[in-house]
Amino acid sequence: MKFRLLPAVLTLALAVQTAFSQSSASFSGDEDTYTYQGSMFDANPLSNQTEIQIKAKQLAGEKLLLAYYYFGQIYVKDSITVDAKGKGKFVSKEKLPQGLYTICVKRTPVFDLILGGDQTMTVKIDTTNHYDNIVVEGSAESADFNDYAMFMKHLQRNSKEQNERIKELTDTAEISKIKAELRLMGASMTEKQNILIKKYPQSMCGIFVKGLQSAEFKEPEGYEQMSDSMKWVLGYAFQRDHYFDNINLSDERSLHTPYLSQTLDTYMDKVLIQRYDSIIPPALALVEKSRGNENTFRAICNYMLQRSVKSNIMGMDRLLVDLGKKYYLTGTATWADSTLKSNIGKEIKKIEHSLVGDTAHNIKLQELDGNYRPIYDMSGSQYTVLFFFEPQCGHCKKTAPQVAELYEAYKDDPRVKVIAVYMLTDKKEWTDFIEEKKMQNMTNVWDPERTSFYWYWYDTSSTPMIYVLDKDHKIFAKKIDADTLKLIFEHELK
Numbered sequence: 001m002k003f004r005l006l007p008a009v010l011t012l013a014l015a016v017q018t019a020f021s022q023s024s025a026s027f028s029g030d031e032d033t034y035t036y037q038g039s040m041f042d043a044n045p046l047s048n049q050t051e052i053q054i055k056a057k058q059l060a061g062e063k064l065l066l067a068y069y070y071f072g073q074i075y076v077k078d079s080i081t082v083d084a085k086g087k088g089k090f091v092s093k094e095k096l097p098q099g100l101y102t103i104c105v106k107r108t109p110v111f112d113l114i115l116g117g118d119q120t121m122t123v124k125i126d127t128t129n130h131y132d133n134i135v136v137e138g139s140a141e142s143a144d145f146n147d148y149a150m151f152m153k154h155l156q157r158n159s160k161e162q163n164e165r166i167k168e169l170t171d172t173a174e175i176s177k178i179k180a181e182l183r184l185m186g187a188s189m190t191e192k193q194n195i196l197i198k199k200y201p202q203s204m205c206g207i208f209v210k211g212l213q214s215a216e217f218k219e220p221e222g223y224e225q226m227s228d229s230m231k232w233v234l235g236y237a238f239q240r241d242h243y244f245d246n247i248n249l250s251d252e253r254s255l256h257t258p259y260l261s262q263t264l265d266t267y268m269d270k271v272l273i274q275r276y277d278s279i280i281p282p283a284l285a286l287v288e289k290s291r292g293n294e295n296t297f298r299a300i301c302n303y304m305l306q307r308s309v310k311s312n313i314m315g316m317d318r319l320l321v322d323l324g325k326k327y328y329l330t331g332t333a334t335w336a337d338s339t340l341k342s343n344i345g346k347e348i349k350k351i352e353h354s355l356v357g358d359t360a361h362n363i364k365l366q367e368l369d370g371n372y373r374p375i376y377d378m379s380g381s382q383y384t385v386l387f388f389f390e391p392q393c394g395h396c397k398k399t400a401p402q403v404a405e406l407y408e409a410y411k412d413d414p415r416v417k418v419i420a421v422y423m424l425t426d427k428k429e430w431t432d433f434i435e436e437k438k439m440q441n442m443t444n445v446w447d448p449e450r451t452s453f454y455w456y457w458y459d460t461s462s463t464p465m466i467y468v469l470d471k472d473h474k475i476f477a478k479k480i481d482a483d484t485l486k487l488i489f490e491h492e493l494k
Helices: 011-017 140-168 172-199 204-210 228-242 252-256 260-271 276-289 294-310 317-328 338-351 394-408 427-436 482-492
Strands: 050-055 063-070 073-081 087-092 099-105 108-115 120-126 133-137 364-367 372-374 383-389 416-422 443-446 465-469 475-478
Touching: 063 252, 073 087, 073 099, 099 204, 099 252, 108 140, 108 204, 133 140, 140 172, 140 204, 172 204, 204 252, 252 294, 260 276, 260 294, 276 294, 276 317, 294 317, 317 338, 383 394, 383 482, 394 416, 394 482, 416 427, 427 443, 465 482, 475 482
Parallel strands: 050 120, 383 416, 416 443
Antiparallel strands: 050 087, 063 073, 063 099, 099 108, 120 133, 364 372, 364 443, 383 465, 465 475
């Protein structure tokens, strides 16, 4: 059984190889600047420059761009104008970073080109049939990859045609025949890839193609007798732990591909179980795998940092805390300036004591009768809701009656209690708000002497702020609205 590195045997792998055909490709401006140690990969140390001669009669007078892929984006590196004889030349006195490049006409990528150790070559372009007849001469590695890319382009076209035929057919025998042909196409693709990987095991061509292949799951003894659920567990564990076996995340050349960022997105969004505690450990493991090179480390670390900030999955802010404490605030992330580190530090200080899955701090608050009680003593047997509010907050004015109405149906249920925490010190404002919003059934508390430091133990930087604690006083949910609270009640308190 194989668990594919990319979602489909043919379609996505082929699409990656023909990325130049995507009109949606976006450019991110002119040449970017970054450090690259090229000599360690040089196959031809005698040639220390890049020279790409272009021969394209049909493109006489056209401006061509040489652009490179970098972590999901395309950046322009150089430009030339093809002369009246259909000739031009991209030249760099120093070798360009190894990776996948693309030649663009009218800022549209038209075909891709591998630049490995030998970057001296001639590219013959015939536009008669939509760039289907491109020949690369000189660099053997670049020429072999071009042949492979042309092969993949034709294979993609044939695959598409066969899949369209299947949609129109009703004859099961004919459908089975076409599916067998598609399997043969997949096998021929794998065979071509394996030839290149064997021929260029340490060069860009082999590195690129290997990254398109999946690690193969080997069925353990007794696999066929296992239950479906056990097979799923084994399959999931394999994908979680081996999804990047064929991509070296500490090799900077992996950044110069169109598929690395896409593969990371697929892994984070579709392969891993979408819970914070299922996502964060593998995410941190990927960061560790990238640490062999400063640029890959920076790219993967920043990718995960953005994930921690933008994720809609509850609890993912823990990833920000972990990244910040391990890399950014220790100086390990050498690229982080003082502003970034300061911002990360402030965010960590705000949220680190109230992360989902951690035990909530047992603060003491004062009830209406003047007695102080720890929140654990006011808890429900299964769930406790902490509702932090300020009466002048517009959203609080809307949310308070919603929570009060929701709790009305559970006010006599010992499994759940709602503790409404007034965050200011004006008692009249507090009691008036309780009366106005009909919050009498809640446990109403405040901290007039400011002795609980609730703002330190709980992130209340925005209001209203709702936390749900479980029977062990661990934070089950946070930063939710009244509708989400209702769903939790309906699901957990059946």
